[in-house]
Amino acid sequence: MIERAKIRLFVDHPLAAGQSVDLTREQAHYLFGVMRLAAGGRVALFNGRDGEWTSEVVVSGKRGGVLMCLGQAAPQLDPPDLWLMFAPIKKARTDFIVEKAAEMGARRIVPVLTEFTNAERVRVDRLQAHAIEAAEQCGGTFVPEVAEPVKLGPLLAGWDDRRIMFCDEALVGRDAALSGDGGSWAILIGPEGGFSEAERTRLHAMEQSAAVSLGPRVLRADTAAVAAMTLWQDRLGDWG
Amino acid sequence: MIERAKIRLFVDHPLAAGQSVDLTREQAHYLFGVMRLAAGGRVALFNGRDGEWTSEVVVSGKRGGVLMCLGQAAPQLDPPDLWLMFAPIKKARTDFIVEKAAEMGARRIVPVLTEFTNAERVRVDRLQAHAIEAAEQCGGTFVPEVAEPVKLGPLLAGWDDRRIMFCDEALVGRDAALSGDGGSWAILIGPEGGFSEAERTRLHAMEQSAAVSLGPRVLRADTAAVAAMTLWQDRLGDWG
Incomplete structure (x- = not known):
């Protein structure tokens, strides 16, 4: 070549x-x-x-x-079928999450509005431009699509069989479900204030979801996003 | 309490x-x-x-x-005996690495000057203040110490038996050595331009070092730092 x-x-x-x-x-x-x-x-x-x-x-x-x-x-290097869903936070950190999702190999980026999300207006076109810039700078050949923001409730109500890696701050120890052959997954990162009790209960009850702990320290949402994508890529993705 | x-x-x-x-x-x-x-x-x-x-x-x-x-x-929550050694990059991303090291549970942060480091002046007092602020904001009870910058060559020349997790962009597949009981480790993240060939050869030859791949995509140094700390904490640290 x-x-x-x-x-x-x-x-x-x-x-x-x-x-x-x-x-x-x-x-x-x-x-x-x-x-x-x-x-x-x-x-x-x-x-x-x-x-x-x-x-x-x-x-x-x-x-x-x-x-x-x-x-x-x-050659074209497509990421695994991994979505990153996160609650938008302050502008700079939201930009950062989008950049990291492009670098770490997410296929789709979905801003989700949870009960405790302090929803600043999300400018999808600006975030998409960030994803493109990250791919340009990191030698990638794939650009993840940034979806329009959606509310978590309706999103889960219409959920198909895609697995959800749900990063639960309140959890100690990791769910054994984060192993296997990969397939279609979505990582879900909560807002700075965490998920509401109703949201946690609902997510734990979904058979598609695997609750995962990110250690004994409280992580910011942007750190949690990179850590969760690392665990997923290491266990189920293309880092092997 | x-x-x-x-x-x-x-x-x-x-x-x-x-x-x-x-x-x-x-x-x-x-x-x-x-x-x-x-x-x-x-x-x-x-x-x-x-x-x-x-x-x-x-x-x-x-x-x-x-x-x-x-x-x-x-209670006091001390991190495992993990150092994060990284080549300083642009100011904002260096600040970010220090913040993430405090969040992710590193005990010591060491700026290292490699052959390809574009060494801007490193202000240790400012970085230490960042580590404190990160601990304040994330509910931590421990603040990692930020060491004075050192040149990689002399640092390795006087190295003791602490294990080194050496994140090698040129490597495909992970060294099996990243398992076991933990103990004393240091993660080493290269500069944006990677390590020099001489540095890579030297690091691979050290019996203390375990070369680790961070996947098929090129990661920025700040992303690599969080990903490497995640892998270490997951396998050898206190995330279990």
């Missing part, structure tokens, strides 16, 4: 040998204004489906430009 | 029943200016040794004040 380029760009465009890719104004500004690339410069492209392609700058302009795909530089 | 207070404060002072604690100007400003506490208000105190004590405001002033310990509200 062709050598990987250092500057990486997510594009919503098919990638194949000889394929030309038109740049948006923002992309042109980033590549030619910020990164100072010129004609002949190399850019790594990925679109979430076709792996990573090394491309060359063919046209560079202030308001646009064209890249040409030279060859594939890395 | 007595009910835990919500507002938490680390103090470098012995804690015992009936013990009075003089406040510094900064602590008085925080409790009485920012948090608006008055005489009779409750504050949770910990000093890293004596567990958590619930105290009451006896004297409140603009430049000082006095608290009185009423009773112990939580």
Whole structure:
């Protein structure tokens, strides 16, 4: 395979040998204004489906430009079928959770509103942009989708057979159910104030759920998200 | 035990029943200016040794004040003998790593300068303040010590028999050595550019070291720190 380029760009465009890719104004500004690339410069492209392609700058302009795909530089690496569901918290920490979900290999990110969620407005487009940036910076070829926020109650009411790894602060010791062959899972991280008693009871009663302890210390939601994804990837995911 | 207070404060002072604690100007400003506490208000105190004590405001002033310990509200919870050694990165992410080390239960935090470390100046006093704040906010009773930065070469040259969990990006699959009874360990996280070839060779050759993979995706140093501490705590630490 062709050598990987250092500057990486997510594009919503098919990638194949000889394929030309038109740049948006923002992309042109980033590549030619910020990164100072010129004609002949190399850019790594990925679109979430076709792996990573090394491309060359063919046209560079202030308001646009064209890249040409030279060859594939890395295969597509899709994450396991893992969702990360979390209660939105302060802006900076929510951004952080989205970044970490993209790095750790979650397929879908779902903001959930629980009883104790202090719901600031969640800007899905901004979070999606964060997920793209994280994939660009970490060499990933997949970008998790950020879903619209949903209330936990209705979400669980319509739940299918996807397993839920439910991180319960009040739990001591780990449920043995977190082993096996993987399959479809969702990690659920509560808000800073924890789940309500009604939510905990409901989650424990669901046959899809596996309650998991994250140790004897209280973790912030962003820490809990990374720790839970680590445990899942280590036991059921693609870290083996 | 007595009910835990919500507002938490680390103090470098012995804690015992009936013990009075003089406040510094900064602590008085925080409790009485920012948090608006008055005489009779409750504050949770910990000093890293004596567990958590619930105290009451006896004297409140603009430049000082006095608290009185009423009773112990939580026992001392010391972390396992785990050090987190990491190459300092950008300021915000270094702060983040220190915060996470305090939350996840590291006993000592050691900034190490590797060949590829872009060493900004490390302000140990600022990082130590971050570790204290993390413990205050997460209900911890222990504060990890932040050590002075050291160069990796000399550090390894004088290394004793403490085991090293060495997170090697270039490794696929996990070393079987990460199991057993715990004991004294240090996690070593490389800089954004990874370890140099000479450093990798040296680390692999040390009989104290266990090379560990953190999955098929490239993780940022801050993510790697949380993931590595999770694996260690899960397998060898106090999460069981």
